[in-house]
Amino acid sequence: MNKLVLENLTKSYGEVHAVNNISLTVEQGEFLTLLGPSGCGKSTTLAAIAxxxxxxxxxxxxxxxxxxxxxxxxFAPPEKRGFGVVFQSYALWPHLTVERNVSMPLELRRVSRAERTRRVGETLELVGLSGFEKRYPGELSGGQQQRVALARAVVFRPPLLLLDEPLSNLDAQLRQSARVWLKEIQRELGLTAIYVTHDQEEALAMSDRIAVMRAGKIVQLGTPQEIYERPQHPFAATFIGSANLIEGIVEQSARRGDAIVTRLRLADGQHLDGHSAVPMAAGTKAKLAVRGERMRVAEESGANTLDAGFTTASYLGNHYEQKLMLAGQEIRMLVDVPQPERAGKIHIAESDALVFSAE
Structure with missing residues (x-):
């Protein structure tokens, strides 16, 4: 099994650790995404692998x-590793036809002309570019150029495919279709792929697992469902799905059944219960994460029902995003019908509220 293993990987520039002691295993045939904001170390990690x-x-x-x-x-140089790489800039040779661009990795490996012709034809058909063999990159759209770059990276069937934000130069509609066929190609060829992006939607849609990175470290590694439903770090909660973080002070924290229930006192004296990974000491500062779609408008008082002030709403197509003021903080919730700008109540289910240490 060709697993990729990183052990305590570090890349420093003077006192700055672009990648800070990362350990990670990528299984054969897995699609793993390195996700995070600019400067978090994801592209540096990919460059170290390549x-x-x-x-x-x-x-x-x-x-x-x-x-x-x-x-x-x-230290094995790139040409000895034999990995396929697709960059954000497609790096196509402008003076070579599509056929020659895709064929180049095979030529460098001294594959026979007949075999090159066969493989290039198969690969161009795979990426939907049959009939474009004699065109030059300047005669193609951005999406077509992206497909040529991918075809060139997979034509020699690399054991590992590395993709550094390859869809970022495409418009929104093209990105949506491109991520579908890219995932289909990866599955069809059985490739192990590591994909770098800052786009959470891409990561959720394409990945078997996601490594959320921040400041050179992996803050959480898991399936898209695990990271979205049960984030283990406030940064993972806010970067994936833009959860609200509500600040408070721990009043009590104890195990109840299979869950650890932690009660927070908010700045205005209201109380809110949520689940935490470990019991938390009373009097400590904490943050409670809750996603906008997990909140609902309430008519009556009750457990985990809070007084809030509804403010402006924005139309987002299939729903509205409404702003609220809660305990002096602005938060956002998703609603089908916006509320008038007035005082009201919201309810947050205990199981949908995740409590983290504020430290």
């Missing part, structure tokens, strides 16, 4: 091959 950037310390291993080990000084 051999385009030499890490400062740690180990990179693929199958039985050690690609980098700072202790032994071993």
């Amino acid at each position: 051999g385009l950037d030499r890490p400062t310390s740690g180990v990179v291993r693929f199958g039985d091959h050690v690609l980098f080990d700072d202790m032994s000084g071993r």
Whole structure:
């Protein structure tokens, strides 16, 4: 099995750790996404895997091959790793036809002309570009150029496919269709793929697992469902799905059945119960994360029902996003019908509220 293993991988620039002691295993045939904002270290991690950037310390291993080990000084250059790479800029040769662009990796590997012709034809058909063989990159749309770049990266059937924000230059509609066929191609060829993006929708739609990165570290690793439904870090909660973070003080925290229920006192004295990963000490500062679609308008008082002030609403197509003031904080909830700008009540189910330490 050709697993990719990163052990304590670090890339430093002076005192700045672009990648900070990351350990990660990617299974064969898996589609893993490195997700995070600009500057979080995701592209630097990808470059270290590709051999385009030499890490400062740690180990990179693929199958039985050690690609980098700072202790032994071993470092395999990119051409020895044999991985397919697709960049944000497609890096096509403008003076070569589509056929020659896609054929180049096979030519460099001294594949026979007949075999090259067969493989290029199969791959162009796979990406939906049959009949475009004699065109030049300048004669193609952005989406077609992206497909040529992908075809060039997979034509030699690499053991690992590395994609650095390959869809970011496409418009919204093209991105939606491109991520569907990209995932289909990865599955059809059985490729192991590592995908870098800052787009949470792409990550949720395409990934088997997502590594959420912040400041050079992985703050959570899990399936899209795990990260969206049960974030383990406030950053993961807000970056995936834009959860509200409500500040408060812990009043009590204890196990109740299978859950640890933690009660917060908000700045205006109201109380809100949620679930936390571990019991929290009374009097400590905490943040409660709740997604806008998990809140609802309430008519009567009750447990986890709060007084709030409804303000402006924005139309988003199939729903509205309404702003509210709760305990001096602005939060957002999703509603089918916007509420008038007035005082009202909202309800948050205990199981939909996740409590984290504010530290």
